[in-house]
Amino acid sequence: EYYKAVDDKVFFHPFLQKNVVFAQHDLVTDQSFNEFDIIICRNVFIYFNKDLQNHVHTLLYNSLSPSGFLGLGKREGIKFTSYEHCYGEFDASEKLYRKVK
Template identity: 60%
Template sequence: MHDPKMMEKLFSDFSINVTEMFRDPHFFLTFRRSIVPHLRKAPFIRIWHAGCSTGQEVFSMAILLHEEGLLHKSRLYGTDMNEHVLKKAKMGSFPIEKMQLYTKNYMQAGGTRAFSEYYTVKNGVVQFEPFLKDNMVFAQHNLVTDGSFNEFQVIICRNVMIYFNEPLQNHVHGLIYESLCTDGYLGLGNKEGVVFTTHASCYEEVDGTETFYRKVK
């Protein structure tokens, strides 16, 4: 299990690509209300979506940042170990039958416009507006075998850790810690946390949410 190619294939085979726009709307509502005010002070914002799957979360963040007037000074990095889902993410197109759910999520996440303003429909396929992709970068990256590649103000890694055992979780948390700037924000899934990790003392909860943490040391 020390062969990187074998590790990559193993985790790719077992990866579960379940995602949707504005999934868990309260997560994005909390980001809008509690994190965005702090990001306004930053001259430039780098956000890493680790394990981005087909990209819905990245597009959700782009819409949120656009509405908050921050997209122009942001760069969103979406990474996944699965090259197949990354190809879908780069296209920015999704099946129209998902739009009713996505619209509901968007409104519950504090959306300020008509969700339909952000996409066009052709032949039953939704294509998001090109300006949303201008500040996006999608690339292959394996959290287990690859290292840090930049410093970020925000790292979102939701519903990924739950598939790793404790040693791998600590390894990934080490990578995230190394990649997150001081006073940067980490967003996790609602069944995940930092309490029992080797980096627990390096973070504090944001508004007691147990999904957002600020790196304090």
């Protein structure tokens, strides 16, 4: 209903494409540049030290709209971060969190 698969490619239907922006963003050096309803950042934090993890959590928190969603990788989470109290668990098995503060 939302896309069409042709051989090894996937094409989104035009009604979705007009609302999607793909952009390159450096989590280490760039600042927040928009307010997003959902951010999927899977399997990135496992490669960062604690200081860089906190820096990126700040960036993601500041980039999410109120009640926005954050998706993390299977071995990642928000426990033991300075932003743990800012999210509610939405789907534990999928590591989806919702911004509450």
